[in-house]
Amino acid sequence: MKLERSLIEDFFRNLYLRKGGTRLFLYHMVIHNDIFENISPQIVLKEGLNYKTSTKWYSKSANLFPDLTERFRPANLPKWIDFEVAFGVDLEVDESPHYRFPVFSDKILVFNRDISSDLFAYIEDMYDGGKGRIIEGLPSKEDLMKNYWASMNTLEDYLNNKPFNNPEVYIFEQVPAKLIDYIE
Numbered sequence: 001m002k003l004e005r006s007l008i009e010d011f012f013r014n015l016y017l018r019k020g021g022t023r024l025f026l027y028h029m030v031i032h033n034d035i036f037e038n039i040s041p042q043i044v045l046k047e048g049l050n051y052k053t054s055t056k057w058y059s060k061s062a063n064l065f066p067d068l069t070e071r072f073r074p075a076n077l078p079k080w081i082d083f084e085v086a087f088g089v090d091l092e093v094d095e096s097p098h099y100r101f102p103v104f105s106d107k108i109l110v111f112n113r114d115i116s117s118d119l120f121a122y123i124e125d126m127y128d129g130g131k132g133r134i135i136e137g138l139p140s141k142e143d144l145m146k147n148y149w150a151s152m153n154t155l156e157d158y159l160n161n162k163p164f165n166n167p168e169v170y171i172f173e174q175v176p177a178k179l180i181d182y183i184e
Contacts (some may be wrong), residue, residue: 023102024159026089026169030097030182031055041097041182049099049175051087058088061116061148061168064123068145074152080107086170101179103155105171110158112151113168119144 028049030041044053062069062083069083089108093100118138125134138144151164158167 025100025102026091026108026171027093028087028089028099028101029055029057029095030099031057041099044099045177045180045182048177049087049101049171049180050173051085054087059116059120060086060088060170061111061113061119062086064119065141065145068141072142072145072149074149080172081109082172083170086172089169089171091167091169097182097184099175100181100183101175104175104179105173106154107172108155109170109172110153110155111148111168111170112164113166114164115144115148115151116168119148 039053039055047053060083119141121134121138122141122144125132128134139147153161153163155169
């Protein structure tokens with residue numbers, strides 16, 4: 001079992017894109033403002049990146065309606081798929097400063113962000129007084145959550161097939177500090 005895990009770790013540590021053999025990196029924005037808790041880059045570079053040290057800018061769409069998330073969670077999913085410990089990352093550099101690190105794990109999943117946006121519209125509708133203007137024409141929250149789970153791909157499957165254009169990427173374990181670069 002230890003050898004098997006080592007082979008998996010080696011595979012993901014050295015995951016290369018099919019085109020050009022470039023090492024694949026993931027990115028996590030660093031936000032410094034008064035709205036979110038600001039975590040010092042020195043802490044991340046010392047302790048690693050996890051749900052406690054990550055930027056809260058990234059929403060966790062599965063946590064918008066936790067009861068629906070659990071109700072429609074596919075049976076027999078591994079226990080490590082837990083949105084309480086997940087945090088968001090990007091496949092491309094969006095802004096600076098940011099953290100950069102190589103793909104290192106198989107505990108990275110990709111969901112369809114367009115479905116997430118539709119789920120978030122239900123939250124916006126509540127703030128709009130529940131008038132339904134924002135969600136007019138959208139599927140029900142229940143159908144959206146079913147579709148959200150159905151959109152789930154491993155990172156490798158997503159990169160190979162690109163089943164949708166707007167990926168929402170989550171890591172379900174800590175990124176070791178030694179893998180992280182802080183880029184201003």
